[in-house]
Amino acid sequence: MxxxxxxxxxxxxxxxxxxxxxxxxxxxxxxxxxxxxxxxxxxxxxxxxxxxxxxxxxxxxxxxxxxxxxxxxxxxxxxxxxxxxxxxxxxxxxxxxxxxxxxxxxxxxxxxxxxxxxxxxxxxxxxxxxxxxxxxxxxxxxxxxxxxxxxxxxxxxxxxxxxxxxxxxxxxxxxxxxxxxxxxxxxxxxxxxxxxxxxxxxxxxxxxxxxxxxxxxxxxxxxxxEMLLLNILPEMIAEQLKQQPTTIADSFLEVTVLFADIVGFTELSTRTSPAALVELLNTIFCLFDQLAERHGVEKIKTIGDAYMAVAGLPNQSNTHAPTIANMALDMQTAIATFNEENNQSFCIRIGISTGPVVAGVIGLKKFAYDLWGDTVNTASRMESHGIAGSIQVCEATYQLLKDKYLLEKRGLIKVKGKGEMMTYLLKGIN
Incomplete structure (x- = not known):
């Protein structure tokens, strides 16, 4: 044989x-x-x-x-x-x-x-x-x-x-x-x-x-x-799901979550053909996916023109905050390069938050690996209450980045569902 x-x-x-x-x-x-x-x-x-x-x-x-x-x-x-x-x-x-x-x-x-x-x-x-x-x-x-x-x-x-x-x-x-x-x-x-x-x-x-x-x-x-499964789930979670197809849920004491939104993309959809719109969005998100793979960041999902990623899970790491910070800065560079090459004027608004989360797989059909917790909500608020073209981080993330990164104090802002919060704008590496 x-x-x-x-x-x-x-x-x-x-x-x-x-x-x-x-x-x-x-x-x-x-x-x-x-x-x-x-x-x-x-x-x-x-x-x-x-x-x-x-x-x-x-x-x-x-x-x-x-x-x-x-x-x-x-x-x-x-x-x-x-x-x-x-x-x-x-x-x-x-x-x-x-x-x-x-x-x-x-x-x-x-x-x-x-x-x-x-x-x-x-x-x-x-x-x-x-x-x-x-x-x-x-x-x-x-x-x-x-x-x-x-x-x-x-x-x-x-x-x-x-x-x-x-x-x-x-x-x-x-x-x-x-x-x-x-x-x-x-x-x-x-x-x-x-x-x-x-x-x-x-x-x-x-x-x-x-x-x-x-x-x-x-x-x-x-x-x-298996490749299709790894496009949906992290490798560790995929292996766990194949070996023991039960409810998967884990708690992580400290991770860093990133939300990014393409400013003005919704308005662009009203004057652009569906095919061209999807092609633009796909090109941009593919650039983000490459950055996520390069930095060792776990992409969680996309919601419309918003992009969500996390560092520090499912493989725990002590460098989750700098990892997300580096990716966020590279995302800004990637958008600038994309605009120059394609004669566009996109900019992104990024929000970052650090803290505990719960992560797991939900659903029977079209299941997904997702995150829950106040850290996720805060990261989303950092993005939605941020400034176009800027990276806004919360106090917890600031404490982990302040020694090696350039951060500008934005001050107290009123955040929906959170009250007043002290926020900072990430400018670059110190």
């Missing part, structure tokens, strides 16, 4: 991440299958060589022991040693770059070391050219059983054996005592043995190829579904 190697998952991830077309994916899977088939063939060639070495020793011992003539024993020993040395050479080559690059040649060499080399040795020593059907049949059956791949190589090895015999026959032109015994019934048996070997390898390889593609298609589908 052809088993996948350890790099398959990485290769499949590459296929998905690069968004390859169906044809490209099939071409790459064909390359994977070819590589695996070669690796499988190389391992089985080593196994076959080991079996042949052991079998050769038993045959040398048998013929040397049973032959009554000393000269016959010497000849049997010489022929056996030649085959053993040839087999040992092929075994060694399997472990070299040559063997890894040309396993087909080793396949043929192992076969012909028994079928052709033995025939040549016997012809030279005894001037005998009777077809060695028993040796040939044993060799072809062995290879069809141990190495059931590349049916055409099995066919070539069989044809090569016959060509070798016919060449020797033409050179020596021997007189056979009973040619019908060799070319009649035995020849028919030999023909059907070869046919069955090649056909069985062909069927086996087709079956394994279909199994390979079916397995890869399933793995590819699984990888895609």
């Amino acid at each position: 052809i088993h996948p190697n350890n790099s398959d998952k990485t290769q499949l991830d590459a296929l998905i991440s690069h968004g390859m077309s169906h044809r490209q994916t099939n071409n790459n899977l064909a390359e994977f299958y070819k590589e695996q088939r070669q690796s499988f063939m190389l391992k089985r060639l080593q196994l076959q060589a080991q079996i042949m070495l052991v079998a050769g020793l038993t045959l040398i011992t048998f013929f040397s022991w049973t032959n009554s003539q000393v000269e016959g024993k010497i000849y049997a020993f010489k022929i056996g040693i030649v085959v053993e040395l040839f087999t040992l050479l092929c075994w060694g080559l399997c472990k070299t770059p040559i063997g890894r690059r040309y396993p087909d040649l080793i396949f043929l060499s192992l076969c012909w070391a028994v079928t052709c080399v033995v025939q040549i040795d016997i012809a030279l020593l005894f001037n005998s050219l009777e077809p060695r059907n028993n040796i040939w049949t044993l060799m072809f059956l062995t290879q069809a059983t141990i190495i059931p791949v590349q049916w055409w190589m099995h066919l070539i090895s069989q044809i090569g054996t016959i060509i070798c015999y016919l060449t020797l026959y033409i050179l020596y032109n021997p007189t056979l005592k009973n040619p019908s015994a060799f070319y009649g019934e035995q020849g028919l048996y030999f023909f059907w043995t070869c046919t069955i070997c090649v056909f069985s390898v062909y069927l086996y390889e087709r079956l394994r190829q279909k199994e390979f593609y079916a397995r890869k298609a399933m793995e590819l589908a699984q990888q895609k579904s």
Whole structure:
């Protein structure tokens, strides 16, 4: 059976991440299958060589022991040693770059070391050219059983054996005592043995190829579904949900939440086509997503033209406030670059708050990972009560940023549902 190697998952991830077309994916899977088939063939060639070495020793011992003539024993020993040395050479080559690059040649060499080399040795020593059907049949059956791949190589090895015999026959032109015994019934048996070997390898390889593609298609589908799940949930939460599909809710003592809103986008929607509007919003939010991934920030959701993200969960961190601050500053830079490249005049209003939250997954359909708590409400108020083009932070966030960032005191502002709050505007890194 052809088993996948350890790099398959990485290769499949590459296929998905690069968004390859169906044809490209099939071409790459064909390359994977070819590589695996070669690796499988190389391992089985080593196994076959080991079996042949052991079998050769038993045959040398048998013929040397049973032959009554000393000269016959010497000849049997010489022929056996030649085959053993040839087999040992092929075994060694399997472990070299040559063997890894040309396993087909080793396949043929192992076969012909028994079928052709033995025939040549016997012809030279005894001037005998009777077809060695028993040796040939044993060799072809062995290879069809141990190495059931590349049916055409099995066919070539069989044809090569016959060509070798016919060449020797033409050179020596021997007189056979009973040619019908060799070319009649035995020849028919030999023909059907070869046919069955090649056909069985062909069927086996087709079956394994279909199994390979079916397995890869399933793995590819699984990888895609996991990627879709990771686009909805953080990786840790996704794994937890797969292993234990129950209610997921966690409390975090201190995280930093960010809300960002594109100023004037609602008014723009009244004079812009839906397709153009969605394309603009998608481009901007994709820029924010890239920043979130770069800074290690967890995107929570988008609501209309508002963007919500958090740092410090689900993987807790002591640098959540600076992380969000850096992302907020980069978001302003990204919007400025976007405006310059697309001849637009967007600006964003950002609000940041630090404190405890509860996070969890809710819903049965179109479920989402969300946050709850006063910190979330405060971050939302920091954004909605902020100044266009500015980053407004609450007192708790200010205390964590004041040593390393430039912050301007805005003063007390009246916040809906919160009363008066002291707020600050983040200007940059100190």
